[in-house]
Amino acid sequence: MSRISVTVDGTTYEDDVEPRLLLVHYLRDRLGLTGTPVGCDTGNCGACTVDVSGASVKSCSMLAVQADGAEVTTIQGLAADGRWHPLQRAFHEEHGLQCGYCTPGMILAARDLLRANPHPTAEEVRHGLEGNLCRCTGYQNIVRAVLAAADAGAGTGADSGADTGGEAAI
Amino acid sequence: MIPAAFDYVRPESVGEAVGALAGAEAAGSEAKVLAGGQSLLPLLRMRLAFPDLVVDVGRIPGLRGVRDDGDALLIGAMTTHHEVVADPLVRRHAGLLAAATATVADPAVRHLGTLGGSLAHADPAADLPAVALALDAELTAVGPRGRRTVPAREFFTDYLTTALEPGELLTGIRVPKYDGWGFRYEKFSRTAQAWALVGVAAAVRCAGGRIAEARIGLTSMGPTPVRAAAVEAALAGAQAAEEPVAEAASAAAEGTRPAADLSGSAAYRAHLARVLTRRAVLAAAGPA
Structure with a gap:
């Protein structure tokens, strides 16, 4: 067992974990944060993407012990004060999902992309999301959603609370 | 899928890491380096x-980052792909490495994956081994018997196999x-x-409309x-x-032993090598 201290969505946890425990299983099975799904389990699909200390990573391709001391943000940490993050709102309004399985990873990857490039072109969005697979939408509405979130200022530092429209059912 | 159980250590120095690897070797147990x-x-x-x-x-301090060393760059083995792509020294002096690294997998993988990890893993389908080879990089390893430098030409010895000995740790890359x-x-x-089914890493020095020198590494x-x-x-x-x-590039598959698998036959890979070599060299020789 290895002792780790990890902050996830603003809460700090101290836990003894087996070294072989994957970060995604730690989030889901130990912390009960099932908003992050396991997709392909091979590192290809990106459904399990989370943010670790400011960078998107695939949580199936990282050990929980590697996250010791890190600050992890999952899809469940994006909304603030009962309001959706602009990316969540944009995916809702632009119909950027059908089954929704890839959505948590898509949104975390898109957040990373917008942080580096607050006003990307459609082509840049497609390139930035190439590590995230969607089998429903054909990507058209996902790209639209990310562009709409960029217009709403999702990438300009107003990461939480920037969405001032409407109540969110979260 | 859940990995088989293993013991885990996170050394804080190269010496400590080498000690852990050597200890495992002496005990007859298998150790893997996690980058x-x-x-x-x-x-x-x-x-x-x-x-x-x-x-x-x-997390070993000093294994991460890029430093100017006169006529070369010293890149710490634990420098991530993301850092390599963004590094101003790499972009200015080793543009081929920056360009190839930008094509590795996807952004999330590039945030964690490292240059040293990719080279030590030595997958022939990975992009960066061919780049290190084309650029005549030198790899520095530290082991129980001290430090040594291995030219890229001698580093990749077989499929997923390098000149690193058990107990040796790749610490840096000199480009x-x-x-x-x-x-x-x-x-x-x-x-x-x-x-990559096939990848071609080309560096070309031109003078007066002619190619003075070309260095070409092939992936896969x-x-x-x-x-x-x-x-x-x-x-x-x-x-x-x-x-x-085009005529020079027609020799691109000479002396190669491409695999045949579900993604393509050996003949198809040889064809790709010729086509991609022509494109890479023309682009490298053309206006920047």
């Missing part, structure tokens, strides 16, 4: 690797500066983020990355134009 984990974690999950001990070198050279990494993949054309030596020889002194470059 960014983007190759090792999938292998652990699929239980293609089941080491007794994982030595996590990801000569290629100021004034043109470069291009061309790769062909079936889907975004997929492995055998069990190790290989230099397209026949093309390099044919290009020396050739005009930097479509026809002579």
